[in-house]
Amino acid sequence: MNEPMPHASAQSGQPDDAEHITPAEPISRRQLILAGGLAGGLVGLSGCAAPALVRDARAADVPRFGLGVASGGPLTDRLVLWTRLTGPNLPAHVQVNWELAHDEAFTDIAARGVEVAESDWAHSVHAEPRGLAPGRWYWYRFSALGQRSTPARTRTAPAAGVTAPLRYAITSCQRWDHGHYAAWRHLAAEQPDVVVFLGDYIYEYGQVPGRVRLHDGGPTRTLDQYRARYAQYKSDPALQSAHAAAPWLITWDDHEVDNDYVGLQGQNLQPDFATQRAAAYQAWWEHMPVARSLRPVGPDARIVGRYDWGDLARFILADCRQHRSPQACNKPGRGGSSVVRERDCAELRDPTRSFLGLEQEAWLARQWSAEHRWNLLAQSTLMTRFATRDKGRVGEPDMVWTDGWEGYPLARQRLLQTVADRQVPGCVVLGGDVHASYIADLKPDWKNDRTPVVATEFCGTSITSNGWSYDKFAATLPDHPHIRYGRGDDHGYLAFDVTAKRMTVQVRSVDDVQKADSGIHTAASFVVEAGRAGAVRA
Ligand code: FE
Ligand code: CA
Numbered sequence: 001m002n003e004p005m006p007h008a009s010a011q012s013g014q015p016d017d018a019e020h021i022t023p024a025e026p027i028s029r030r031q032l033i034l035a036g037g038l039a040g041g042l043v044g045l046s047g048c049a050a051p052a053l054v055r056d057a058r059a060a061d062v063p064r065f066g067l068g069v070a071s072g073g074p075l076t077d078r079l080v081l082w083t084r085l086t087g088p089n090l091p092a093h094v095q096v097n098w099e100l101a102h103d104e105a106f107t108d109i110a111a112r113g114v115e116v117a118e119s120d121w122a123h124s125v126h127a128e129p130r131g132l133a134p135g136r137w138y139w140y141r142f143s144a145l146g147q148r149s150t151p152a153r154t155r156t157a158p159a160a161g162v163t164a165p166l167r168y169a170i171t172s173c174q175r176w177d178h179g180h181y182a183a184w185r186h187l188a189a190e191q192p193d194v195v196v197f198l199g200d201y202i203y204e205y206g207q208v209p210g211r212v213r214l215h216d217g218g219p220t221r222t223l224d225q226y227r228a229r230y231a232q233y234k235s236d237p238a239l240q241s242a243h244a245a246a247p248w249l250i251t252w253d254d255h256e257v258d259n260d261y262v263g264l265q266g267q268n269l270q271p272d273f274a275t276q277r278a279a280a281y282q283a284w285w286e287h288m289p290v291a292r293s294l295r296p297v298g299p300d301a302r303i304v305g306r307y308d309w310g311d312l313a314r315f316i317l318a319d320c321r322q323h324r325s326p327q328a329c330n331k332p333g334r335g336g337s338s339v340v341r342e343r344d345c346a347e348l349r350d351p352t353r354s355f356l357g358l359e360q361e362a363w364l365a366r367q368w369s370a371e372h373r374w375n376l377l378a379q380s381t382l383m384t385r386f387a388t389r390d391k392g393r394v395g396e397p398d399m400v401w402t403d404g405w406e407g408y409p410l411a412r413q414r415l416l417q418t419v420a421d422r423q424v425p426g427c428v429v430l431g432g433d434v435h436a437s438y439i440a441d442l443k444p445d446w447k448n449d450r451t452p453v454v455a456t457e458f459c460g461t462s463i464t465s466n467g468w469s470y471d472k473f474a475a476t477l478p479d480h481p482h483i484r485y486g487r488g489d490d491h492g493y494l495a496f497d498v499t500a501k502r503m504t505v506q507v508r509s510v511d512d513v514q515k516a517d518s519g520i521h522t523a524a525s526f527v528v529e530a531g532r533a534g535a536v537r538a
Contacts, residue, residue, distance in 0.1 A: 056088075056089040057089050057090060057091055057094070057145050058145050058146045059089075060146065060147070062087040062088065062089075063086060063087060063147070064085050064086060064087055064144055064145050064147045065083055065085070065086070065142065065147065065148075065149035065150070066086035066087065066235065067083070067084050067086055067231060067234040067235065067240070067287075068083070068149075068150070068152075068234060068237075068239075068240030068243055068244060069081070069082065069083045069140070069141070069142060069149050069150065069152045069240075069243065069244060070082040070083070070152075070243035070244070070248065070288075070289040071140065071152065071154035071243075071246075071247040071248070071289050072247050072248045072249065072250060072288065072289030072290055073247065073249070073289065073290060073291055073305070073307070074154070074155060074156050074157045074194065074247040074249075074307065075156065075157055075307065075308075076132075076134035076135075076156055076157050076158070076159050076160075076308075077130060077131055077132050077133075077134065077156065078128060078129060078130045078131075078132060078156075079128075079129065079132070079154055079155075079156060079247055080126055080127070080128055080289045080290060080291050081098055081100070081125075081126075081127040081128075081129065081140050081142075081154070081289065082124070082125060082126055082127075082287075082288065082289035082290075083096070083124075083125050083142045083149055084117075084122055084123055084124040084125065084231075084234075084286065084287065085117050085123035085125075085144060085145070086123075086231070090117075090119065090123055091119075092118065092119045092120075093116050093117070093118055093119070094116065094117045094123060094144055094145065095114055095115075095116060095117075095144065096114065096115050096116070096117050096125045096142055096143070096144040097112070097113070097114050097142065097143045097144065098112060098113055098114075098115065098125070098127045098129075098140060098141070098142050098143075099111075099112040099140060099141055099143075100112065100129050100132070100138050100139070100140045101138065101139045101140070102136075102138065102139075103139065104139050104151060106139065106141070106151070110129070110132060110133075110138060111129040111130075111131070111132065113127060113129070115127050117144070121282075121286055121295075122227050122283070122286040122287075124285075124286040124287065125142065126289070126290070126291065126292050128291060128292065132156050133156065134156050134157065134158055134159035134162075135155075135156060135157070135158035135159060135162060135164065135310070136155060136156050137153060137154070137155045138153070138154055138155060138156070139151050139152070139153055139154075140152055140154060150244065152243070152244035152245075153244065153245060153246065154246065154247045155193060155246065155247060157307065157308060157309050157310065158309060158310035158312070159310060160308070160310060160311060161310065161311055162310035162311060162312070163310055163311050163312045163373065163499075163500045164310060164312065165312075165497065165498060165499050166193055166194070166309050166312055166313055166496075166497075166498040167190070167191075167192045167193050167194075167495070167496065167497050167498070168192050168193055168194040168195065168196055168495075168496050168498070169187055169190070169192050169195055169196065169493045169494060169495045169496065169508075170196045170198055170378075170430045170431075170432065170458065170460040170493060170494050170496070171183075171184075171187070171195060171196065171197050171198065171242075171432070171460060171463055171493045172197065172198040172199050172200055172253070172380070172431075172432025172433060172460055172462060172463070173199070173200040173253075173255075173432055173433065173435055173461075173462030173463060173464070173465040174200065174201065174233065174239070174462070174463035174464050174465070175200070175203045175255075175462070175464050175465040175466075176202075176203065176213055176215055176232065176233055176464070177203075177205075177207075177208055177211035177212065177213050177214055177215050178211070178212070178462075178464045178465050178466050178513070179212060179213075179463075179464030179491060179513035179514055180212070180213070180238075180464070180513065180514065180515060180516035180518070181236050181238035181239050181463060181464065181516070182238065182510045182513070182515065182516055182517065182518035182519075182520065183238075183463045183464075183491060183492045183493055183508070183510050183513075183520065184236075184238040184239045184241060184242040184463065185238040185241055185242075186492075186508065186510070186520040187242050187245070187493055187495075187508075188238075188241040188242045188244070188245035190495060191245060191246070192245070192246050192495070193246060193309075194246055194247055194248070194249060194309075194315075195242060195243075195245070195246050195247075195248045195249075196248070196249045196250075196315070196378050196430060197248055197249070197250045197251070198251055198253070198378060198379070198380050198430060198431060198432035198433070198460065199251060199252050199253025199254070199255075199256070199320075199380035199381075199432050199433055200252075200253045200254070200255040200256070200432065200433065200462075200465065201230075201233065201250075201252070201255075201256055201284070201287075201288075202220075202226075202229045202230055202233050202255060202256060203215075203255045203465075204219055204220045204221075204226075204229070204255055204256075204257065204258055204259070204280075205219055206218035206219040212514050215229070215232070216228060216229075216232050217229075220280070221276055221279070222279055223279040223282060223283060225279075226279055226280050226282075226283035226284075227283050227286065227287075229283075230283055230284075230286070230287040231287075234287060238516070243289070247289070248289060249307055249315055249317060249378060250288055250289075250290060250303075250317075251303060251304075251317050251318060251319060251320070251378055251379065251380055252284060252303065252319070252321065252380065253320065253321065253380035253381065253432065253433050254321055254403075254433075256280055256281075256284050257276065257277050257280040257281070257321070258270075258273075258276065258277075258280070259336065260327070260335065260336035260337045260403055261273070261277070261321060261335070261336075262321060262324045262325070262326050262327065262335075263321075263322065263323065263324060263325075263326070264277065264299065265326055265335045266335055267335050267336035268334075268335060268336075269333065269334065269335045274298070274299040275299075277299040278296065278298050278299040281296040281299065281300075281301045282296055284296075284301075285301065290303070300322075301322070302319075303317065303319050304317055304318055304319050304360065304363065305317045306367050308369075308372065311371060311372055311373065312372065312373055312374065312498060312499075312500060313372055313373065313374040313375075313376055313426075313498060314367070314369045314372040314374070314375050314376065315376045315378055316364065316367045316368075316375065316376065316377050316378065317378045317379075318356060318360065318364060318377060318378065318379040318380075319356070319360065320355065320356065320379050320380040320381060321380070322357075323354070323356060323357025323359065323360050324354060324355050324356065324357060324408070325352075325353040325354050325355075325357075325408070327402040327403055327407055328340065328345050328347035328348045328350075328353070328402050328407055329344070329345035329347050329348070329402065330402075336403075337401060337402045337403030337407070338401075338402055339388070339399050339400065339401050339402070340399070340400060340402055341390075341398055341399055342387070342398045342399075342400055343398065345402075348400070348402075348407065348408075348409060349409070349410065350410075351410045353408055353410070353411060354408070354411050355405060355408040355411040355412065356411070356415075361411070361414065361415070364377075364415070365418050368418070368419065368422055368424040368427070369424075369425075370422070370423075370424075370425065372425065372426070373425055373426050373500050373530055374425070374426035374428060374498060374503065374530070375424050375425065375426055375427045375428070376428050376430060377427070377428070377429045377430060378430045379429065379430070379431055380431060380432055380433050381403070381404045381405065381431050381432065381433035381434060381459075382404045382405060382406070382431055382433065382434045382438060382457075382459045383404075383405040383412060383429050383431060383440075383442060383457050383459075384405075384438060384440035384441070384442060384457050384459075384480075384482065384483060385406065385446040385480065385482065386400075386401075386404070386406055386438075386476070386480060386483070387399055387400050387406065387479070388400075388476055389479075396479075397476075397479045404433070404434065413444050413445065416442055416443065416444040416454055416455065417444040419442075419454045419455050420444055420452070420454040424454075424455070425530070425531070426503070426528075426530055426531075427442075427454065427455035427456070427533065428455065428456050428457075428458065428503065428528065429442060429455055429456070429457045429458070430458055430459075430460070431457065431458070431459040431460070432459065432460055432462070433459075434459060434467070434488075435461060435462040435465045435466060435467030435468075435488060436459070436461055436467045436468060436473060436486060436487060436488035437459065437460060437461040437485060437486065437487050437490060437494065437507050437523075438457060438458075438459040438483055438485070438486050439456075439457065439458055439459075439483070439484045439485040439486070439505070439507075439524075439526055439535050440456075440457040440459075440480075440482055440483045440484060440486075440535075441453040441456065441457070441482040441484070441533070441534045441535075442454060442455040442456065442457050442533070443482070446482065452533075453482075453533045453534045454533055455533050456528050456533050456534055456535050458494055458496075458505060458535070460493055460494040461487070461488075461490050461491055461492060461493075461494075461507075461509075462491055463491060463492070463493070464491055464513055465491075467488035467489060467490075468488030468489070469488065469489055470487065470488070470489040472488065473486055473487060473488040473489070484526065484534075484535050484536075484537075485507070485524055485526065485535075487507075487523070490507070490509040490510075490523060491509065491510050491513040492507070492508040492509040492510050492520060493508050494506070494507055494508065495508050500530060501529070501530050502527055502528060502529050502530060503527065503528040503530075504525065504526075504527050504538060505525065505526045505527070505528070505535065505538075506522045506524075506525050507522065507523040507524040507525070507526075508520055508521075508522055508523070509521060509522075509523040524537070525537070525538035526538055
């Protein structure tokens with residue numbers, strides 16, 4: 001990271017406001033200039049494209065919005081609308097119209113505009129309507145090549161000063177070949193205000209025979225392979241319905257690139273990992289409803305941000321992969337993670353190691369808000385103290401997994417000590433990655449019983465990805481009284497209802513992850529009272 005971490009509103013668009021389009025001004029100056037410069041390859045604007053090509057591209061039987069639509073990054077006056085054109089014979093540049101309306105019938109238009117979908121960016125569209133009203137629901141849709149997308153719902157954040165209730169869910173880890181996406185269908189039906197996605201949107205692995213669904217092709221390494229993998233995942237109608245239900249806030253974890261990667265180090269120390277990371281980051285951006293200003297440059301991308309929900313809550317989005325120190329005590333010649341005995345690994349206690357990178361640590365320390373009732377840190381993995389025992393060993397558990405925060409205990413302590421020192425109100429850490437639900441107390445020092453609980457952790461289970469068996473997980477819990485709830489055999493999401501007084505959380509678990517039409521149930525409910533860290537059973 002070479003520049004300071006930006007405020008989300010500063011990273012949500014280009015420096016000028018040229019792409020804000022009112023109903024009376026259907027195409028902006030910037031877009032007309034762009035269109036004029038590209039007229040040779042542009043369909044639909046000036047008629048300069050070859051007629052046969054236009055005819056092929058407009059064929060009615062080819063779905064052009066086959067990956068659905070999405071929205072994200074809601075602020076009080078703007079958000080991002082996303083789609084990607086699909087199918088054969090797409091010209092290099094295609095004009096895509098978008099509309100944002102107050103009503104489902106699109107009779108009361110709030111904003112509309114035109115974007116150019118480019119083959120260089122997988123014909124993705126990231127439209128950024130501005131000047132919207134705070135705290136409002138909208139409908140949006142796209143049209144191109146004689147077709148129209150399905151309409152979808154999105155909303156803006158409430159204005160400062162407002163403490164209206166917030167309903168959101170945390171989600172992560174949707175490995176395609178481990179199950180079906182029934183959880184997404186149920187989440188869409190709950191009509192959340194925001195969906196928070198915490199990483200592992202795709203998995204890079206190749207096809208594994210015999211699974212309930214199959215990955216297309218081999219492991220992803222190139223831009224085309226990552227694009228194809230996103231397209232496969234996003235073809236799922238249940239996932240599309242969750243995107244169409246609400247705006248998303250998104251961070252990533254490892255599998256968007258490579259299992260257990262950190263910085264520019266792949267799991268297998270593969271040469272030229274920077275090229276692979278650049279391809280993976282580009283494909284991520286092409287498929288996510290995130291701002292144009294977040295578009296990666298080579299292997300680098302800035303995805304952190306801060307999103308305020310009135311005075312009720314502040315979401316802080318962190319990047320847990322790009323800037324972190326390598327995992328501790330790897331075998332020579334190996335990257336990735338392992339399980340190590342704490343006292344055999346002095347590197348764990350090296351204070352220069354950082355989970356977020358020192359610059360992001362400093363940025364995060366500046367984001368904690370005394371003005372909001374809740375500070376919600378959206379990051380990708382498990383933070384609480386968690387250790388296991390070697391087979392047959394008695395005494396304190398001392399085997400730790402080096403990829404989570406437990407592998408960076410001093411960085412974790414720095415973060416939580418800052419939360420304690422600043423008395424950050426309603427500090428809640430949201431995570432994923434570990435394919436298990438953990439609801440836990442967070443303290444700067446677990447070895448000192450007198451240190452207070454300063455924050456509450458909700459680590460959500462996977463949408464589909466396999467986790468530990470019930471018995472294996474249950475056997476660890478007596479060693480961890482600060483973990484109020486833990487299960488590794490369930491799949492679904494955590495649903496949060498937030499007011500100024502309390503946060504109510506439901507563990508929503510699908511009945512059978514192998515079935516696309518599975519039902520869902522609430523496995524447990526917890527409450528966090530404002531001003532009192534730690535979850536209690538509801
Ligand atoms: Fe995962
Ligand atoms: Ca992960």
